[in-house]
Amino acid sequence: MSSARPNYVTQTVPVWRRWAVLGLLGLGVVVVFGRAFQLQVLQRDFLVQEGDKRHIRTLVIPGHRGAIRDRRGEPLALSAPVEMIWAVPAALLESPQHVYAVAKLLGRNPKDLQDFLRNRKDRKFVYISDAISPAEAERVLSLKAPGVFSEAAYARYYPAGEVAGQVVGFCGRDGRGQEGLELAQEAALAGKAGARRVIRDRTGRVVEDNLESKDALSGKDLALTIDLRIQYLAYRELKAAVARNNARGGLVVVADSTTGEILAMASQPGFNPNNVEDRKGGGSRNRGITDGFEPGSTVKPLLVAQALELGVYQPTSHIDTTPGFFKVGALTVRDEHPQGDVDLKVLLSKSSNVGAAKIGLALGAESVWSGYQRFGFGEPIYSGFPGEASPVLRHYSEWGQIATATASYGYGLSLTAMHLVRAYAALANDGLMPQLRLLASAPQVPPQRAVSAVVASEMRELMEGVVQEGGTAQRAAIPGYRVAGKTGTIRKVADSGGYADKRHQSVFIGMLPAEHPRLVGLVMIDEPGAGDYYGGLVAAPVFSTVMQGAARLLRIPPGQMNLPTSPIAAPIPTRQTVALPIREPRT
């Protein structure tokens, strides 16, 4: 086979040629590798960055703030999307008819808008609307006005408005809670925005998104123990009562005495959290939790309960309150209406200071103090609400005879409305004092025993006298139900020291149905200025309406039914429907 091949004559090649070729190839390799090194190693960061800039986008995944709802799921605070219209002034000014149309849609004066844009002609970005609904923004954008754009944002809405304003609180412009539960529960409510890195093509479509990503964490929804129906009722009646009595303010608290859940908590003066201007005044204060006051006569049942518990007195005991005043050292305790020799029921129903002081002195400072302690007067409420006032109850070792006597009828100590509600819930709940709760998710703390069940039921029977004929608060009575309660007419501390003559707080606190209570309610009217100032005249009627409504809404059966047998002639409504529709709880 090899013979078939042409026999080339081999010529010797000079050595330099071989080296030249190898050298050239080698150079080529060095250049290529060098360039590769430069791009891959030296300039890598820069090039990757430039590439990413053109294709990789970071998309923000919004983390929504949780809603606040009442116990039946009605929203009290919601985040909803809004749009903010912005414009490039120079571009928009070029077509005046568009300026006119945009101004009309935004409800602004066209001339004002034009001047507004002219003054900001050099800017590239200017907001021309407040937060508006996406539908409205759609309408503005559909004008296709040059240089008009829209930006999506979130705004916080409070559908219940003023009704639950102080409880819910509000968020600031940055979307963080500033007052009330919005502030207290900021950590749970706040959502955390996530991010997703994606590769986009030229037309903006996402073509790859399995790059790094961080999930958004939505805020948790917060369920309150508040029942918006009762809250509304309390708000409406309180507002009317404050106006009727020309008072400075007031508050209503309704709680479930068996579980300690707060069903309604309304304060006046109020404010509308949706209205930014409204937020600045004192209306945002939740007086039921943040304001302490001297409880006055409302502590008398607690004092009597302690006296019964210790066995110093019996429900049938008599106390001589003649002649209507009683000297303790330099202090003279007075009764407005001297009653002479009274039993405990009359003592409470007529609210005798002399009687209370005598019981207090008979028990002694330590027993009075420890009684109040057992009703939680030395303990915070643990409501978790910002600005909760601490109770002030000095130690009995600092009490003299005078302090013991005044403490017996509720002066010289300071409590919030919640403390009184909690203490009365103990009497309502057969001596077991529940911890009050505002959040449905709050852990249920086992109740503490304040007094024995026997004493608690004896106390309720004694307190029924307050709303019966001859009591101080007949107007707190609710037809069909047995109500037990106590009035308080507290003289406020004057600015100059001592007690003011004309400034009072009128209080009524009570429970229903008295034989087996489900609800405890407190009404306080601050400085009524229209003549009446007795708790039984000012606060008791509010208690009656609110609690009657609450009992109806919660379907608490009446204890004694005196049903009229024939149609009543006088107040026949114009139409047949007599009740407001009760909405079924959602399931």
Add this chain to the structure above:
Amino acid sequence: MRRFRELIEGRGGMLLPLALIFLVVISALAVVRTKHENRVLVNQLNGMRSEKERLNMEWAQLQLEEATLSHHARVEKNAREQLGMTEPHDYVVVSSKP
């Protein structure tokens, strides 16, 4: 080893490279197709995400609207003024015939 050598050097010497080239082309097309499908799905996913976001927004707005319309003050006003309803403050027996 010998058979392999035969395969390459024998008559079917071009068959294996051709088959391999064919397979390479097929797999290249498959890669293109998968990539395309991936992009379509990613695009769909993205569309779904924005749809979800939009529906969430709508839900929030509907809740707000519902809350505004069913605000107790409004319901009460309508009930009292337009429908002539009252709250019974005691047990009232009303005859069923006007």
